[in-house]
Amino acid sequence: MPELPEVETIVRDLRPVLVGCTIRKVERDKEELRRPWERKWEKLLIGQKVKGMRRRGKWIITELKSDNRLVFHMGMTGQLTVASPSEARKDHTHLILEIQPGAPSKLSRGAKELRFRDVRRFGSATLFEAEAALESFFEESGLGPEPFDLELEAWRAELSRTKRAIKAVLLDQRVVAGVGNIYADEALFHAGVHPARASDELSAAEATRIGKGIVAVLTRAIEERGSTIRDYIGGSGLRGGYQDEFLAYGKAGQPCNRCRTKMKQARVAGRASHFCPACQKDAS
DNA sequence: ACAGGATCCTGGGGGC
């Protein structure tokens, strides 16, 4: 579910609350997540201070004092929030870290809980024992560049290297990290490119527009704290607002924002894809 | 190399 803007929002929400806190207790339920949880991690976490929070693609990284890295992926329905221990725990809360603020202020006094909830359990929580181990994990999975670091010349070259549908390429985390189904459709609408077009047949201008479209759409979505369709909430529990600015995703049957042609939906790369048949022609 | 399908899960919505 959460794509880059949602993950970025979670990190921005959690960072000021978690940095400086110490982990006092770890609680887990019996459910297995996408990646298996190891028992020894609980002992490793206790007593550790949170040094920083950052994002890489759709991954949320909690940096701990000892160089350990507690890493979350939200899958489709993951939620990572801070709550007061007195707040009732919702169903499917799989991991709870009790945290103690380092320097109690008037605003944040007393223990809190970092709660990872994931109804469908496609998400994960994993501990890497060192930053280097995390880096090699990203390396081995071939995780691509951050969209904001895209160098347009290299980007065009990358797109010309494969015959796959451009939609499939945008969803491939090895090509660019953080784009998912919503923002792929929005970026392609922005660029005026049909999702099923062969990547290697795109013109340089189209490839450039797609690259710029990704950055434009993600930037604006972050400003709006991501998109909430059904499950997503930020680290502070707030919904996103970018769903109100969608021009493509979920717009099938409605008039195109640009030309008023009826928007369409089709399955591309196994995912529902939304586009304007007039602004985004199937072949060049 | 790539498309397409199945898989991992739960829950919501529509049709009957």
Next chain:
DNA sequence: TGCCCCCAGGATCCTG
């Protein structure tokens, strides 16, 4: 109210 089917912000694995 209930049942059945399809769908979902992701990612991986298998077959052809």
